[in-house]
Amino acid sequence: MLEDILLRRRGFIRAIMYRFQVAVLTHDHVLASRLRDEGLRRGLKVVHVTSAGDIPLSVRVVISRRGECGDIRSWSVIYAEDFPSPVSLLDKAVEVAAGRADAKTATISIDPGSRIGVAYMVADLLVRTGTYTDLEGLERDLREFISSHRGLTPNVVIGSGAPQYRERLIRMIRSIPGLGDAPIEIVSEEGTSRRGFVGGGRRGRDERAAANLALRRGHVRTTP
Known part of the structure; x- marks a missing residue:
């Protein structure tokens, strides 16, 4: 299981838990299940919600489909249609949450x-x-x-x-x-x-x- 990695100056790595969550806002339960499974493999908590009002405060990034998320201004949104798999979707979510979008x-x-x-x-x-x-x-x-x-x-x-x-x-x-x-x-x-x-x-x-x-x-x- 992959967990967040804290790098030490001595040149080795030590693992800690991810300090954020990713939300999946969709009525597509198959997509949500695949993303949760990939998150579990990494040690990253992926929360499935069907309403923006249910998104936890600890979430930094929301994954959704176009037309399902509405006008969300409080979170960065990544669209499932833009990526070929749950793996690349969560890669992008982690990058955006960590401030590496550019x-x-x-x-x-x-x-x-x-x-x-x-x-x-x-x-x-x-x-x-x-x-x-x-x-x-x-x-x-x-x-x-x-x-x-x-x-x-x-x-x-x-x-x-x-x-x-x-x-x-x-x-x-x-x-x-x-x-x-x-x-x-x-x-x-x-x-x-x-x-x-x-x-x-x-x-x-x-x-x-x-x-x-x-x-x-x-x-x-x-x-x-």
């Missing part, structure tokens, strides 16, 4: 291996992490992330370990529109799996390593 860069940090840890960043904000066991699933998510951040300058950070996996990974990255000529930094993995990231077992270690690789290169400074 970000200029998008960074993908990857810990290569038989299990691939990935950290997704916008400007200096760690948006989410993930673990993959196949390149097909990773490629699909990378394509969606880059497509959803089309106006941003992309960067890629890859750990120096597991060269037998790294070369295949780089070839796949170069095949993705928007990443063909993106700068790729190869960064030492020494010490990146240690300390304070929420998430048990190997999955947590892979995601922690990916986030620490980005932190080591100075890409990640804050989180929501």
Whole structure:
């Protein structure tokens, strides 16, 4: 489960809970359920309401469909029609809530291996992490992330370990529109799996390593 990451000056990361909620204002219960499930995976509370009067005060961002939200002036509104999946919808919600709506860069940090840890960043904000066991699933998510951040300058950070996996990974990255000529930094993995990231077992270690690789290169400074 991904939770909000508090970055420490010593160069490692420690997890805390998100300090805000996201509301889904819609009568589309399927959309609301998918967003709640994705929020649960991240450790982000997503509240489903059908009336603007029921939106909690702790909410910073509202997700809705055009024509359903009415004239809401107290919250930033993100429209579901503008994004291909609940994942990219919540990415945008986190970015807006954290004040990164006008970000200029998008960074993908990857810990290569038989299990691939990935950290997704916008400007200096760690948006989410993930673990993959196949390149097909990773490629699909990378394509969606880059497509959803089309106006941003992309960067890629890859750990120096597991060269037998790294070369295949780089070839796949170069095949993705928007990443063909993106700068790729190869960064030492020494010490990146240690300390304070929420998430048990190997999955947590892979995601922690990916986030620490980005932190080591100075890409990640804050989180929501």
